[in-house]
Amino acid sequence: MALPTLLSARGLGVFARVSRARGRASRAARVVARVVAPVASSRGHRETSASSSASASTATAVASVATLASAATTLAIPDAANAAEVLPSIVASFNLATFTPQAFWLLMILAPESVVTRVVMGSWVPVLIATGIHVFVDGVGFTQPGALEEAAKFGAVFDPSIPPWSWADGSVTGPLVGFQSMLENPNFVTEEWAHVLAWDLFVGRWMWLDATARGVPLLGPSLLLTNFTGPPGLIQYFIVCVLSGKGLPPSDGGGGGGGAAAVASLPAQIPAADGEPDAGALISRLWRDDGGVGWNPEEIVAACADAVAWEDLSHSSDPIVGRAAVRKRLSARFAADAAAGVSLVVERRALGSVSGGFTWHRSRRGDGDSGGRGLRGTTFVEVDDEGRIVYVREIAEPILKPGGATAELLKAVAKPPATPPGDLALARTPATASDLVAYLWLEVQGSKDFRREALRFFDEDVVYEDLNFALPFAGADAVGTFLEEFDIPGLTFVPDRISDGKDDCCFTWEVDLGVEGASRVKGISFYACDASRAAEEGGVRCVLYKSFSLIARFQHLIALPFN
Numbered sequence: 001m002a003l004p005t006l007l008s009a010r011g012l013g014v015f016a017r018v019s020r021a022r023g024r025a026s027r028a029a030r031v032v033a034r035v036v037a038p039v040a041s042s043r044g045h046r047e048t049s050a051s052s053s054a055s056a057s058t059a060t061a062v063a064s065v066a067t068l069a070s071a072a073t074t075l076a077i078p079d080a081a082n083a084a085e086v087l088p089s090i091v092a093s094f095n096l097a098t099f100t101p102q103a104f105w106l107l108m109i110l111a112p113e114s115v116v117t118r119v120v121m122g123s124w125v126p127v128l129i130a131t132g133i134h135v136f137v138d139g140v141g142f143t144q145p146g147a148l149e150e151a152a153k154f155g156a157v158f159d160p161s162i163p164p165w166s167w168a169d170g171s172v173t174g175p176l177v178g179f180q181s182m183l184e185n186p187n188f189v190t191e192e193w194a195h196v197l198a199w200d201l202f203v204g205r206w207m208w209l210d211a212t213a214r215g216v217p218l219l220g221p222s223l224l225l226t227n228f229t230g231p232p233g234l235i236q237y238f239i240v241c242v243l244s245g246k247g248l249p250p251s252d253g254g255g256g257g258g259g260a261a262a263v264a265s266l267p268a269q270i271p272a273a274d275g276e277p278d279a280g281a282l283i284s285r286l287w288r289d290d291g292g293v294g295w296n297p298e299e300i301v302a303a304c305a306d307a308v309a310w311e312d313l314s315h316s317s318d319p320i321v322g323r324a325a326v327r328k329r330l331s332a333r334f335a336a337d338a339a340a341g342v343s344l345v346v347e348r349r350a351l352g353s354v355s356g357g358f359t360w361h362r363s364r365r366g367d368g369d370s371g372g373r374g375l376r377g378t379t380f381v382e383v384d385d386e387g388r389i390v391y392v393r394e395i396a397e398p399i400l401k402p403g404g405a406t407a408e409l410l411k412a413v414a415k416p417p418a419t420p421p422g423d424l425a426l427a428r429t430p431a432t433a434s435d436l437v438a439y440l441w442l443e444v445q446g447s448k449d450f451r452r453e454a455l456r457f458f459d460e461d462v463v464y465e466d467l468n469f470a471l472p473f474a475g476a477d478a479v480g481t482f483l484e485e486f487d488i489p490g491l492t493f494v495p496d497r498i499s500d501g502k503d504d505c506c507f508t509w510e511v512d513l514g515v516e517g518a519s520r521v522k523g524i525s526f527y528a529c530d531a532s533r534a535a536e537e538g539g540v541r542c543v544l545y546k547s548f549s550l551i552a553r554f555q556h557l558i559a560l561p562f563n
Helices: 003-021 027-034 038-049 054-074 080-085 088-110 115-121 125-141 147-151 174-182 186-214 219-229 231-243 259-264 279-286 297-302 323-340 405-413 433-444 450-455 476-485 531-537 551-556
Strands: 304-312 342-350 355-364 376-383 389-396 458-466 492-498 504-512 521-530 541-549
Touching (some): 125 186, 147 186, 219 231, 323 342, 355 521, 433 450, 433 492, 433 504, 450 476
Antiparallel strands (some): 342 355, 376 389, 504 521
C-alpha cells in the first residue's frame, strides 16, 4: 500500500472516532472505523448482537465499510450525518495537514542526497508549511461558538489536583476521560493531527540533516518509522547511530545549547606537539579534498586550543571565542553545506610552522568539473607552542563588487599626514615570501618610492586579485596602475599576523585611515611566490596576489547603508 494511502486511512480514522464519540454511528461502525485486530472486531460483534438481530448488524457493518471506503477515496467525512457540522476549511486543513508533508518525507527517504532534496529540506520552508497549517486550524477553531468552553476541557487533562504520586495510578481516569471528550470536536482533532504531523516532520528533517552530515546509514527505515509512529523512529535512528560507530548526535545539535552540556560533549583535544609546532601540516590535514564538504567541525575543534579566537569576517567583525562557541558555529555551517551539497576546495596553501593559510573556493559536490567555482575566500591559521589552533581569520569575497568606488571612498575618509612621505631608508632584497610581505608593508610603505620598489618584486605575468573588483589585474603594468590608485595619503595597511612560509605567505591586516577613534577595515592577503627564481633574478618574485577585505566595515565611518 502506498505511503499516502496508509496515512489517509490513519487520518480518516481520527475523523471516524469523532463521529463515533458523538453516538451518531452504530457500534459496528465504531469497530470497523478503528480498523483494529479481529479481537476487537469480535467484541464489537457481540455488543451489536445484544441490541439487534444478526441481519441488522451485518447490514450496518457493510454500510459502515462502504462509508469508510468512500471517505478514503474522496477525502470526505466518514459519517455523512456529521458533514454539515464540520467546516469546509477544517476538512481542507485536515487533508492538507495529512498529505502535504508526504512530499517532503518522500524526498528525504527516496533521494536524501539529491540536489532537489538538499535545496528544499535544507531550508525551513517544509516545517513552516506544516506549522502554518496548524496555526490556521487554531485560528479557525477559536473563532467558532463554544471555543472557550472546549479549551476549558484542558483543565481536566492537566488537573493540578492530582498529586505526582498518583500519576501512574490506573484508577485516576480524569485526564484520559477529559482528553477523550475533547476528541468529540472535529476542530480539535484536526488541530492535534496537524500538531503531530508538524512535529514528526521537524524531527525527521533534523534526522536527515544529521545523517547526511555525519554519514549515518539506514536513514530511510528510520525516517519511515518516524513518519508512521513518531518517537519509535527517533529511537531506531539513535540505535543505528551507535551500532554504526557514528555515535549519538551532538547534544547541542550544532545550532543551540552551549554551556556545560556543550563543553561536556566537545571532542578530545589532539595531543600537544612533541617538538616544534607545524601549522602547515595541521592545515593540510584539516582542510582537504575528502569527497565531501572538505572539512569536519569535530576534527577542527579537536585541534583548537581552549581559548581559540575565530574571526569569520563575512559573518561578524567580532571573534568567536572558545571551543564550544567555535563548534556551534562550524557545526551549523557544516550542516548547511552538507545539505546544499557544497564542498570547500583548497586552491593553494601557505605552509609555515607557527602560522599559515590557504585560498579556497566553494563548489557543488558530485558534479565533477561542472561543479564550477563558487564564492572564493582565504583563511589564516595560527597555532600555539603545543601545536593547537589559537587564532583563525577567514573571509569570503563580497557578492557586490564596489570596484573603483573603494578607492574613492578611502580617499574621502582618510586623513592626509601632516608631512609628505620621505625616501626609503634602506632598500634590500627579501629571499622568502614572508620576508617580502614584511619588507613591503613594514619598511617600504609610507615612502615616496613605494610603488616603484614594490613593482620590483612582482613578476611580469603576475595576477593581482583584489576581490572588491570583478576581474583581476593581469601583468605588472596593470598592477602598477592599481597600486598608484590606492597609494592614498594618510592610508596605511597595518600587517597584524604574517605567516612564516617560504614560497607562499598569508597575512592579516587592518587599514589605518589616520582618523582617531575610527573603526578599522580588516582583511587577509595571500602572496604566492616563486622562490626558485630568487637566485636568478635577485630575490623572491610574487606571481599571484589575492586581497580580501570588506568594504562594509566602512559603515561605521559614514552614513551609507552598505549592508
